Amino acid sequence: MFRIRIGGGFWTSRLGIGFLGTVLLSVVACAGTTTYYYIQYSKMIDLRLSGRALQKTTQIYSGPQQISEGETLGRDQLASLLQRSGYRTQAVSGGVGQYSLAADRMEIHPGAGSYFHGTNAVQVQFAKNTIKAIRALPGGNEMGTAEVEPQLLTNLFDSAREKRRPVRYEDLPKILVDAVLSAEDKRFFEHPGFDPVRILGAAWADLHKTSRLEGASTITMQVARSFFFTTERTWRRKLAETLVALQLEHRFSKKEIFELYANEIYLGNRGSFSIHGFAEASLAYFGKDIHQLTLGEAAFLAGIIRAPNHYSSADRRPERAVEARDRVLAQMLENKQISTSAAEASKKIQLRFMSGSVEASAAPYFVDMVKDHLLEKFSETELLAENFRVYTTLDPDLQQAASEAFDIGLKNVDSLLANRYAQWRKERAKAKSTEPVPEVQAALIALDPKTGEIKALIGGRNYGQSQLNRAIARRQPGSAFKPFVYAAAFDNAVDGVTPVVTPATTVVDEPTTFEFEGQEYTPSNYGERFLGIVTLRDALTNSLNVATVKVAEMIGYGRVVQVARQMSLGQHIQATPAVAVGAYEMTPLDVAAGYTVFANHGVRAEPAFLRSVVRSDGTSIERLTPQTRQALDPRVAYLVTSILQDVLNKGTGAGVRARGFTAPAAGKTGTSRDGWFAGFTSNLVCIVWVGFDDNRDLNLPGSAAAGPFWAEFMKRAVALPSYQNLQDFPPPEGVVTATIDPETLQLATPNCPTTRQEVYIAGTAPTEFCERHGGAAAPQLPTAAAGLSKIFGGQPKPPENPAGAPGTQPATQPGKPPATNPH
Numbered sequence: 001m002f003r004i005r006i007g008g009g010f011w012t013s014r015l016g017i018g019f020l021g022t023v024l025l026s027v028v029a030c031a032g033t034t035t036y037y038y039i040q041y042s043k044m045i046d047l048r049l050s051g052r053a054l055q056k057t058t059q060i061y062s063g064p065q066q067i068s069e070g071e072t073l074g075r076d077q078l079a080s081l082l083q084r085s086g087y088r089t090q091a092v093s094g095g096v097g098q099y100s101l102a103a104d105r106m107e108i109h110p111g112a113g114s115y116f117h118g119t120n121a122v123q124v125q126f127a128k129n130t131i132k133a134i135r136a137l138p139g140g141n142e143m144g145t146a147e148v149e150p151q152l153l154t155n156l157f158d159s160a161r162e163k164r165r166p167v168r169y170e171d172l173p174k175i176l177v178d179a180v181l182s183a184e185d186k187r188f189f190e191h192p193g194f195d196p197v198r199i200l201g202a203a204w205a206d207l208h209k210t211s212r213l214e215g216a217s218t219i220t221m222q223v224a225r226s227f228f229f230t231t232e233r234t235w236r237r238k239l240a241e242t243l244v245a246l247q248l249e250h251r252f253s254k255k256e257i258f259e260l261y262a263n264e265i266y267l268g269n270r271g272s273f274s275i276h277g278f279a280e281a282s283l284a285y286f287g288k289d290i291h292q293l294t295l296g297e298a299a300f301l302a303g304i305i306r307a308p309n310h311y312s313s314a315d316r317r318p319e320r321a322v323e324a325r326d327r328v329l330a331q332m333l334e335n336k337q338i339s340t341s342a343a344e345a346s347k348k349i350q351l352r353f354m355s356g357s358v359e360a361s362a363a364p365y366f367v368d369m370v371k372d373h374l375l376e377k378f379s380e381t382e383l384l385a386e387n388f389r390v391y392t393t394l395d396p397d398l399q400q401a402a403s404e405a406f407d408i409g410l411k412n413v414d415s416l417l418a419n420r421y422a423q424w425r426k427e428r429a430k431a432k433s434t435e436p437v438p439e440v441q442a443a444l445i446a447l448d449p450k451t452g453e454i455k456a457l458i459g460g461r462n463y464g465q466s467q468l469n470r471a472i473a474r475r476q477p478g479s480a481f482k483p484f485v486y487a488a489a490f491d492n493a494v495d496g497v498t499p500v501v502t503p504a505t506t507v508v509d510e511p512t513t514f515e516f517e518g519q520e521y522t523p524s525n526y527g528e529r530f531l532g533i534v535t536l537r538d539a540l541t542n543s544l545n546v547a548t549v550k551v552a553e554m555i556g557y558g559r560v561v562q563v564a565r566q567m568s569l570g571q572h573i574q575a576t577p578a579v580a581v582g583a584y585e586m587t588p589l590d591v592a593a594g595y596t597v598f599a600n601h602g603v604r605a606e607p608a609f610l611r612s613v614v615r616s617d618g619t620s621i622e623r624l625t626p627q628t629r630q631a632l633d634p635r636v637a638y639l640v641t642s643i644l645q646d647v648l649n650k651g652t653g654a655g656v657r658a659r660g661f662t663a664p665a666a667g668k669t670g671t672s673r674d675g676w677f678a679g680f681t682s683n684l685v686c687i688v689w690v691g692f693d694d695n696r697d698l699n700l701p702g703s704a705a706a707g708p709f710w711a712e713f714m715k716r717a718v719a720l721p722s723y724q725n726l727q728d729f730p731p732p733e734g735v736v737t738a739t740i741d742p743e744t745l746q747l748a749t750p751n752c753p754t755t756r757q758e759v760y761i762a763g764t765a766p767t768e769f770c771e772r773h774g775g776a777a778a779p780q781l782p783t784a785a786a787g788l789s790k791i792f793g794g795q796p797k798p799p800e801n802p803a804g805a806p807g808t809q810p811a812t813q814p815g816k817p818p819a820t821n822p823h
Contacts, residue, residue, distance in 0.1 A: 057164075058156040059152055060156060060390045063393045066722055071130065074126065074128070075105075084151050085148065085149035086149070087149065088171070094111070094112050097111035098111065107124075114149060117618055122135070122143070153367065154367055163274070164280055166263050167259075169259040172262055175293065178335075179328050182331040182335050183305060184302070186331075187218075192249055193218065193246045220248055223261050263276070264276055265277060267304060268308035270285070283354075284354065285297075286352070296325050300324050321353070363394055365460065366392070366457040370392055388614070390610070391610070392610055393453035393608055394609070402456040406709065406713075409708045409712060438692045440690065442688065443471040444457070445588050447605075448685075450628075451605055453611075454609045456713075470689060471587070471589055475673075477582040479581065479669060479671055479672075479702065481582030481586075482580070483598065483644060485548055485579075486540050486643065487636055490502070493761045494633045501551070502536070502639075502760050503643060503760070505535065505536050506536075507539060508550070509544045534547055535745070537643050537758070567594055570584070583672075588687045589687075595680055601637055602630055602634040604629055606628070610624050611623070612624065635732055635761045635762075638735050639759055641729050644667055648679065653667050653668065653677070655703050655704070655708075656677075656707055660715055664727070666679060670706070671701045674689060674692075674702075675704070677703070677709065677710040679714070681726050682726050682729065735762065736762050736765055737760075739755050741773065744772055749769050749773045751770075
């Protein structure tokens, strides 16, 4: 029998020496391997985390929001708005700013990272839930209005479509930190990066269950995995995680590691975006700044870390949300971080998630426009590695209103098409076709008619499914183009071109074939409805195609194209009869820009989506100012606007009134293969397009397809403080109003059974009194005098020029088509 002798015999033997050599080589090999990987991982850490990489990326902001004295806005509401913009109650070095509260007032101090850096502080006084006064500090001078910090829309997401919203450890609310520690690593502030107790427990469970490894990762190890490794669950990868975790613990403080974790952790997908970090998740799931989270909401966010994809649909599967929240509340209670009463109270409060996806609030189609512009100046690498702050024109409240209206509008048009889809599928089933029915799409643009700033934009129903921005896709505008035809007609009076056309000029609306350059063109009205002799006001109010083509023919198709190009409506428009009914393609954004001319006294405002781009130190890279120019005579713009008001009040657009929109406004429906609705108030233009991407016929009028989108959006828009101060559309100098007989279109007399008001460019109004109802005696009658006084001012006086004299051409008499119109 072999024996090992004490005293060194074995260790000096060949076997002993071999054993010692093997042990030594193993130790050296392990040490060498560990050292090698330690150095390699150290380089990885330097490469990935040096320079606080997570906080270096271009950030896209909204435009500033205006507040005014007398506005219904409470102190707490304004504080919430400031929190969402990054303001805190204590100053943070390089932060956006701070605010302080008193019982009936608030002071706002912009910081180094503020859009308003370098400007004075502001004091806001409140009377209950109303702004009583706004004063500049120091000095206390009355301001009346002030602008609030722009909100962060999104970090410029990368090609992987990951969204983060960096936050500092100091900005994390305690309830969220406690919830995360309870759910993921309650000994985080005590262990050196790995937790032996958890590892041994997980290993024991793994060996006995013969299943995947669970529960061993600390927060530090999860950070290591997020930055450097895959999600593969093996002991080999776990060992690598541990080595990196030890390095992280050596090089960073516990708070810095938790900050990395809070910004990097994956928390599911919302729409087409993957959500990383608690600050982004707070907005994506609840629409709240992280400081506004309740205990139950914080517990939910901590609870979904284990299986984020399982809980991404918590808004549709509320039982999953409850399970995640209650599990973490129980863990917090066990760790004595909350009381039993607090836990029970939180369980009774229903979790309310943001409807839809994060795409609505983040305005991804709008952000894509901004990104495409930036990529003309910078590479994507620069944009993701630099702290550029991009301030845009978007209004978050208006964008939310657009999102809500969009959902309602889509449900409406889907419902209208449902029966047609069913019949269509039935017919295709007989033909054994497997081609799917296309999904209807839509786009909405809202902009400020005075500056051209885009305030809200949605380019499609689901950004995750399609990134095609239909707001800038070319389609036939149909009847939404007709106001430009009538503008060209009325503009003749300004330019001294014949024939002089007024809103009371008549044309014959009947089936007509037009000949042009050897070609025949036979338009028809919607529903084959013809009204006979009509005024131009009635033709546009009722969107009559044949009548509109006759107007274009009367003034010349080239004249329509000239005025349209004068208003920058594109170079693709051709001088053909089809131009009158919007047959030439343009984008919804083109149409929106064109309608600023009517809303803004003939001044065209170029669409804009950027205000400024600045570096992290505040130096300006790009700063944009509104680009406007006079594109149409203000008198002509007013005449068209006057008729477009009738479109909403009693014409093809009256459906928006039926849906509860009552504010002063003007607009026009549009029907081609698509549905359109274009309209405006004194401070907002909104264009809606509805159609199919494959250009098949929607076969719905614009009033039914696009009108509900527009009405729902505008109802919400005019309820917002910034858009409540609406004005009617006052006539500019040089426009006169006359009371006329609707049958003869001459000045009304007291004997006319009915009368109506009509507007004219001065010098083009009728000069004769109604011959059917005692026109000869009209100058001595009070009613006729009243009608004349509106034209001439002061005391009534008889006409100075004979009917038909240049500049005073009377409206064409009923039954007599215009002399210049061969039809």
